[in-house]
Amino acid sequence: MKILVFVNHVPDTETKVKIGADGKLIDPAGVNYMLNPYDEFAVEEALKTRQSFGGEVVVVSLGGEANKETLRKALAMGCDKAVLLKDSAVRDSFAVAQSLAEYAKEYGAEIIFGGKQSIDYDDAQVGGLVAELLGWSSVSVVVKLEIKDGNIIAEREIEGGHEIVHAKLPAVIMAQKGLNEPRYPSLKGIMDAKRKPIEEKPASAAEIRVEVSAMRNPPAKASGKIVGTDASAAAELVRLLHEEAKVI
Amino acid sequence: MKILAFAEQRNGQFKKVAFEVVKAAKTVADQLHAEVVALVVGNNITSIAGQLGGYGASKVVVVEDAKLELYSTTAYAKVIADIAKTESAEVLLLPASAMGKDVAPRVAVKLNAGLAVDCTALSVNGGTITATRPVYAGKGLVDVAIKTQTKIFSLRPNVFTAGNPSGATAAIEAKKVGLNDDDFSVAVKEVRQSSGKKDVAEADIIVSGGRGLKGPENFKLIEDLAGSLNAAVGASRAVVDAGWRPHDEQVGQTGKTVSPSLYVAVAISGAVQHLAGMSSSKYIVAINKDKDAPIFTVADYGIVGDAFEVVPALTTEIKKLLGK
Numbered sequence: 101m102k103i104l105v106f107v108n109h110v111p112d113t114e115t116k117v118k119i120g121a122d123g124k125l126i127d128p129a130g131v132n133y134m135l136n137p138y139d140e141f142a143v144e145e146a147l148k149t150r151q152s153f154g155g156e157v158v159v160v161s162l163g164g165e166a167n168k169e170t171l172r173k174a175l176a177m178g179c180d181k182a183v184l185l186k187d188s189a190v191r192d193s194f195a196v197a198q199s200l201a202e203y204a205k206e207y208g209a210e211i212i213f214g215g216k217q218s219i220d221y222d223d224a225q226v227g228g229l230v231a232e233l234l235g236w237s238s239v240s241v242v243v244k245l246e247i248k249d250g251n252i253i254a255e256r257e258i259e260g261g262h263e264i265v266h267a268k269l270p271a272v273i274m275a276q277k278g279l280n281e282p283r284y285p286s287l288k289g290i291m292d293a294k295r296k297p298i299e300e301k302p303a304s305a306a307e308i309r310v311e312v313s314a315m316r317n318p319p320a321k322a323s324g325k326i327v328g329t330d331a332s333a334a335a336e337l338v339r340l341l342h343e344e345a346k347v348i
Numbered sequence: 349m350k351i352l353a354f355a356e357q358r359n360g361q362f363k364k365v366a367f368e369v370v371k372a373a374k375t376v377a378d379q380l381h382a383e384v385v386a387l388v389v390g391n392n393i394t395s396i397a398g399q400l401g402g403y404g405a406s407k408v409v410v411v412e413d414a415k416l417e418l419y420s421t422t423a424y425a426k427v428i429a430d431i432a433k434t435e436s437a438e439v440l441l442l443p444a445s446a447m448g449k450d451v452a453p454r455v456a457v458k459l460n461a462g463l464a465v466d467c468t469a470l471s472v473n474g475g476t477i478t479a480t481r482p483v484y485a486g487k488g489l490v491d492v493a494i495k496t497q498t499k500i501f502s503l504r505p506n507v508f509t510a511g512n513p514s515g516a517t518a519a520i521e522a523k524k525v526g527l528n529d530d531d532f533s534v535a536v537k538e539v540r541q542s543s544g545k546k547d548v549a550e551a552d553i554i555v556s557g558g559r560g561l562k563g564p565e566n567f568k569l570i571e572d573l574a575g576s577l578n579a580a581v582g583a584s585r586a587v588v589d590a591g592w593r594p595h596d597e598q599v600g601q602t603g604k605t606v607s608p609s610l611y612v613a614v615a616i617s618g619a620v621q622h623l624a625g626m627s628s629s630k631y632i633v634a635i636n637k638d639k640d641a642p643i644f645t646v647a648d649y650g651i652v653g654d655a656f657e658v659v660p661a662l663t664t665e666i667k668k669l670l671g672k
Contacts, residue, residue, distance in 0.1 A: 111484065113600075113601045113602060113620065113621035114619075114620050114621065115484070115487070115620070116487065116620060117483075117484045117487035117488040119488070124490075126484070126488065137602050138602075192462070192463075193453070193463065193465075194456065194457075194462065194463060197453075219484070219485065219601055219602065220483065220484060221483050222465075222466065222482065222483060222484070222485060222605075223465045223466075224449050224465065224466075225449070225452065225453040225456075225463060225465055226453075227453075228421075228450060228451075228452070228453030228454050229453040229454075229456065229457060231453075231454070232425070232453060232454040232456075232457035232458065233457055237421075237422070237533050237534045238421060238450075238454070238534060239421070239534060240449065240450045241446065241450075256446070256450075257446065257596055258445075258446035258447070258539070259445060259446055259547040259549055259550050260541055260542055260545050260546065260547035260550070261539060261540050261541035261542050261545075262539075262540045263419065263536045263538070263539050263540075264536065264537050264538040264539075264540070265421075265534060265535065265536050265537070266534075266535055266537050267533060267534040267535075268533045268534075271534075276595075277595045277598075277602065278595045308495070309461070309462030309463070309494060309495055309496045310462045310463065310464055310492050310493075310494050310495070311492060311493050311494075311495060312490045312491070312492050313478070313491045313492065313493060314490065314491045315483070315488050315489065315490045315491075316488070316489055317487070317488060317489070318482075318486060318487075318488075318489055318627065318628065321627065321632075321645070321646050321648075323644075323645065324632070324634075324644070324646075324647045324648040324649055324650055325648070325649055325650070326639075326644075326650045326651070326652055327649050327650065327651050328651050328652075328653070329651070329652045329653050330651075330653045330654070330657060330658065331653065331654075331657040331658050331660075331661035332661075333651045333653070333658070334651075334658060334661035334662040334664070334665045335661075335665050337633065337649055337651060337662065337665075338662065338665040338666055338668075338669055340649055341610065341631070341633070341649070342669060345610070345630075345631045345648065345649075347553070347609045347610040347630065347631050348553070348577060348610065348666065348669070348670070
């Protein structure tokens with residue numbers, strides 16, 4: 101099976117967001133970047149799929165030179181080949197999806213994995229966009245997956261429960277935490293990753309449909325009130341919540 | 349001009365966010381001199397459609413079909429795009445719920461529309477809609493404008509206020525959309541609801557516990573407090589990673605971003621990624637032994653004390669107040 105997995109290179113969860121000089125983007129100074137956490141589950145599932153059906157796993161990322169670090173990590177986990185779709189422009193999800201879909205077609209992918217969302221822009225839309233552009237099935241927020249005879253049975257997380265979804269291949273699967281336990285790259289994997297090729301090609305041009313006019317930090321909260329230092333403060337806290345905040 | 353508002357229902361009942369979406373559509377429509385058309389998709393739903401008039405829909409399009417009883421990504425996308433076209437809607441509002449986030453990208457491609465996701469505010473200036481949406485799990489906010497002719501916005505649940513319904517009524521219009529087997533290539537076959545469990549993404553009050561509770565068995569304290577407040581139970585990443593609580597309860601950057609009216613953080617120190625996920629709550633209460641814990645920097649009310657003593661006392665006081 102020709103398996104594709106999309107990965108994104110994102111600021112880690114410890115990052116404190118500082119607004120850049122253009123007022124529209126994050127200031128990257130001092131920020132550590134990493135493989136998007138949800139994409140780790142996607143890589144793992146892609147590797148498991150290769151184990152079951154044979155074939156190869158190609159990992160793809162769209163962005164700049166720095167994304168190679170994330171591609172290397174995916175290679176170290178066991179992906180066969182990496183592709184960097186080079187682009188330095190700021191894109192919306194639609195424009196990202198267009199280039200990824202185009203590459204998927206060119207490669208002849210039969211199944212695509214990705215994380216349920218990227219933890220930078222939190223759009224959670226690229227997978228569905230790619231699937232619709234390709235005319236494929238898609239299942240988002242997947243916590244359980246079974247592939248059999250060209251069909252998929254997946255479990256996806258919804259508010260307060262799960263949905264059991266049936267879908268036909270080819271499909272885009274967007275992984276949620278819980279789908280699997282991502283493997284740690286072995287030492288051998290890390291060494292091998294250094295020798296595996298990263299193919300570079302320019303990402304296809306795409307129209308920007310959603311334009312960011314400004315980015316800012318959320319308003320800082322005024323420091324609150326310490327109501328007390330032991331259980332005897334409980335009554336006063338309840339009074340404040342009831343009479344002052346009026347939330348209970 | 350028309351604004352189409354997708355009113356999500358499950359099991360023949362509107363989700364709270366359905367009213368929020370219709371009301372938000374009405375607020376925008378009033379500034380654009382536009383009309384709000386609501387769309388309900390499912391089975392046995394005609395009887396509930398009228399409720400949307402009270403939130404600002406002048407017309408409700410009902411697409412009723414036994415095959416649409418359960419959600420189907422592909423079929424729902426087709427229905428929504430078809431109705432948007434036949435109504436010539438230029439703006440489409442959806443909830444940024446599990447269903448809305450799943451269906452919106454497919455509708456966007458069908459309508460060749462730009463898509464702004466998980467918006468927390470919409471404003472109109474000179475005929476242009478500007479949406480505000482959180483990025484980096486709420487550590488940043490961006491203002492965005494959509495440049496395409498057709499524009500899709502999905503709205504974060506629990507942020508826009510639906511208010512009480514007015515006495516206004518809406519015209520109900522039943523429509524058929526031709527659907528064949530191929531349109532159901534992705535379809536839900538079964539829904540498994542965790543019985544009686546409230547989801548943090550939808551809850552009005554959340555009580556969350558962290559590692560300071562020392563073990564999964566001590567979440568009984570959190571459950572009791574949540575029970576007294578009719579609240580959802582949340583958890584920090586540390587306790588989810590430790591396997592004490594399921595991932596669907598995790599609040600934070602790699603869990604759920606929440607905006608309840610009250611968030612109670614118990615024995616949670618407040619890592620950057622947790623604060624990102626809950627700082628937009630209207631009121632925050634922190635209970636922690638460590639007076640220097642970062643959670644107190646975002647809390648409106650704090651008790652610096654032992655959760656094992658404070659929480660049961662709090663539960664008792666709340667039961668007293670609410671007469672339980």
